[in-house]
Amino acid sequence: MIDLPGAGFRSLGQPAARRMALRADRQRGGRAILVHGPSGAGKGEFVDDLLALAFCTEPDASGRPCNACRGCRDGRARTHPDLVIGSPQAWREQRGTGESIVAAARRWLLDASGAPVVADRRVVLIESADQAGEAVQNALLKTLEEPTDRHLFILVADEPARLLPTIRSRSQALRIGPVAHAELARHLVEARGLPRDQADTLARLASGLPGLALGYADRTDLLEWRRRTQTRLMDLLGRGPADRLEAVRDLLDEAGPLAAGQPAASEEEPEARTPAAVQRAAAILVVEAWLALARDLAVAGAGRADLAPGTELTPDLGSLGARIGPERLAGMIRLLERIVDGLRDNAASPRLALERAMLSWPRTGS
Numbered sequence: 001m002i003d004l005p006g007a008g009f010r011s012l013g014q015p016a017a018r019r020m021a022l023r024a025d026r027q028r029g030g031r032a033i034l035v036h037g038p039s040g041a042g043k044g045e046f047v048d049d050l051l052a053l054a055f056c057t058e059p060d061a062s063g064r065p066c067n068a069c070r071g072c073r074d075g076r077a078r079t080h081p082d083l084v085i086g087s088p089q090a091w092r093e094q095r096g097t098g099e100s101i102v103a104a105a106r107r108w109l110l111d112a113s114g115a116p117v118v119a120d121r122r123v124v125l126i127e128s129a130d131q132a133g134e135a136v137q138n139a140l141l142k143t144l145e146e147p148t149d150r151h152l153f154i155l156v157a158d159e160p161a162r163l164l165p166t167i168r169s170r171s172q173a174l175r176i177g178p179v180a181h182a183e184l185a186r187h188l189v190e191a192r193g194l195p196r197d198q199a200d201t202l203a204r205l206a207s208g209l210p211g212l213a214l215g216y217a218d219r220t221d222l223l224e225w226r227r228r229t230q231t232r233l234m235d236l237l238g239r240g241p242a243d244r245l246e247a248v249r250d251l252l253d254e255a256g257p258l259a260a261g262q263p264a265a266s267e268e269e270p271e272a273r274t275p276a277a278v279q280r281a282a283a284i285l286v287v288e289a290w291l292a293l294a295r296d297l298a299v300a301g302a303g304r305a306d307l308a309p310g311t312e313l314t315p316d317l318g319s320l321g322a323r324i325g326p327e328r329l330a331g332m333i334r335l336l337e338r339i340v341d342g343l344r345d346n347a348a349s350p351r352l353a354l355e356r357a358m359l360s361w362p363r364t365g366s
């Protein structure tokens, strides 16, 4: 396991962003930080750490955030008197009668640039900064251009490309990305009390994004579906082509509602979820569950059941995996990987892709 800098941080992973934040803290100058990364990556938790760091009164910089002082506590609770929080949505709601959102944002920015009362500087946190229109961003840019060492601006954005280049160039960008699989799985065990195999599966399923993984953890229907699908696939090992082709339709039908209700990979175009897109997402879910099963069978069949997350659900994975044999499983894993890539690239028909996989799924005989 890699050694993470910043012992007082409570968010997961992010060694590079932590290092940059700690360095910026040691300089304690007025500056702007841009925290960006995909939805579900844990930007909110990282900002909590930044707020604790900014308000921490521990004199020794290497011990910050100490998580014991008043500054840390109030920073994390977002109740510190020197913290002001705004967002395009809040400015829209705060508009006076007949006032434009730009005017409301300017008024807010003017208030926000007042002097700190308790700490040595004020922290101005702007959530969803990338959702601000150009005029509001220009007002923000003006504020960022005024020299100050008594203000720290923290901008949060899913998509930094939607910010003015001049805002980006005035900010230090901290990217919040996927967390190492083992660390995320451990967190799911601790935070949700999940069994290790499920935590493992979820971490993999969420591609390392903690928010997404926790969302899955709260959706037990997805886990139950996965177990059902994998059981069905194991049963199909003993069946012929007719049963297999018939199963393709069932598998797609069952995964459809889950795929439709899944948090979209991109929030950008929710309208892109057409029936065809849902069917594609359903096929990807099926193939991912299948791939996980094939990998577990291969690992368990080779005598390493301890490394196969699915073993806790199906104790005889080992004997089944051994019966199919490592070569056939390796071939199947390669095929499923190609199929899932093709589905993601929109290059394959979901139905045909699953039929192809089904006919290549080894036959164990009865």
Ligand SMILES: [Zn+2]
Pocket: 055, 056, 057, 058, 065, 066, 067, 068, 069, 070, 071, 072, 073
């Ligand atoms: Zn502290």
